Amino acid sequence: MNDILNQISLCVEAGKINKSSPYPPGMKDQDGADELSKKALQQGFKPDEILEKALIPAMANVGNKFSRKEIYVPQMLMSAKAMSGAMIHLKPFFQSGETRRKGTFIIGTVTGDLHDIGKNLVSMMVEGGGWEVIDLGVDVSSEKFLNALKEKPDAAVGLSALLTTTMENMKMIVSEIKSKHKDTKILVGGAPVTHDYCKKIGADFYSPDPQGAVNFLNRMRLSI
């Protein structure tokens, strides 16, 4: 791989956002994902090359390390922040349509539930996997999910719930989405959610960790 793409990848994996970021201490005063992505574009690299050859593999490594318990929530958040530092430079190309992403993923924490750490981690990892992410936030009703699907009918949907008291709302939202968009793939997650619960409420996929969601979306895309 080209040196600069390799460096961007290393920065994202290590969580080096930009030159002034103090983390990781071993990369002090070095360029971060922010500066290097800008330089790569200036050197003529295409945005999709940066995305596909640097950011996606780096975030996949981060996700796999998290699944293997080699890194933890703070390191994953740092990597996601570094990725966002790179994405700032790529987003104009996505918006203009010059660079296409793999598809759209609509995500939110379900009605009655205000918890967002897990939902945010999934959101960041899916974006880092090369998908456009529409994050509807927390306490999201079925109506809001359906409105977002009106705009992006081919999107997959992710529902998060931390509480046993809000899992019932997850069931209701799955049922309402499926009644209007039977082919929409719905992913569910959150501490009390299980594979069995996912099957019981008619959702399509459950993952105990964010990388599982990215892998499912990628497999789904390949099978279309």
Add this chain to the structure above:
Amino acid sequence: MSTSKDRLIASLNHRQPDKIPVDIGSTSVTGIHVLAIENLRKYYGLDYHPVRLIEPYQMLGEVEDDLAEILHLDVAGIPAKNSLFGFPNENWKEFRTFWGQTLIVPGKFITEVDPNGDLIIFPEGDKTVGPSGKMPKAGYFFDSIIRQEPFIEEELNPIDNIEEFQLLTNDDLTYWSDNIRKLKDSGKGVIANFGGTGLGDIALVPAPFLKHPKGIRDITEWYLSTLMRPDYIKFIFEKQVEIALENFRRLFEVIGNDIDAVFLCGTDFGTQTSSFCSTETFDELYLPWYKKMTDWIHEHTTWKTFKHSCGAVEPFMDSFIRAGIDIINPVQINASGMDPKTLKQKYGEKLVFWGGGIDTQKVLPFGTPSQVEAQVIELCDIFSKDGGFVFNTIHNIQANVPVENIVAIFTGLEKVNGS
């Protein structure tokens, strides 16, 4: 015949008590939602009157003596003087919830319904500042509203994050000594939460009790700070523990050994399948500060130290022991690696398991009463050998738990403990 207090003390000292001590409602992590209390009172045919809200953030209610007697509860708790929204439990008034329940709430439980239909609450009951908590209209308790002020990295000052840690005043000491004295002849075991000893508890970082929180108050930013700004975090812990030690000294002067356990910290290190940091990070960033507090307590008092951490924390148990933790809660047996038999076998001689009595994510809310009863009996059998066990559900009993399932807990306990 043993009193509840004898039973608790025996178990906390790893001696076999006459019965397994039972706690429901003594702390903010072993409590019961106001709706579940009302349902239980109805079930047992107790007098109807509105349940008193004693912990507004999670909407936990008071377990009154009549209910405690039916349930054979052994532990009484004394909450911190001010709630998580910064007001004391006094000047009671009625309040009607979204789910149609009438409660008795503290006078400064000042709320408003926002344009979205959610309930917002104000720190110290002061509506001249922004709200610090929100309960969604489809929810059953509050969560913090994050009020992170924008900051410039170079201007961050850890002093801003220690506003909430203060030396106890004479009024505070009177509150503790009065409340502990009231319980002294009750025969119950006593646990107190003095406050100010939680190290980076993510429920406290946003400071819903402060009118104008400064410093790092955003949850994500706090987690990032454990990596990016470890010296900032260490400074907070150092100052916080300095204040805590002086407060312990002042408290011990007025209450002596009249409490059996002290709630030290509610910081969660576990997630459902993993953890928020490595054990190496725990040992480096957290352990020395826990140790300073527990060393003082063990040197000067008979109080046992209570540490709460949800999730998959089996890898942390050795560190908790080295940190001087005596009691671990809630013992989330359905998280990865938290097999009850393994926990008891590996750590049961050193740690008291206060919790782990019934799976509150699946069996208690969604199982049948007979499944609940069977699991209670099975887990009591595993955890209770040679003491070192206080029965509690894994974390608070939530609003949606069917009353028959809560009753089944006590049917199971009766089979283990006798009626």
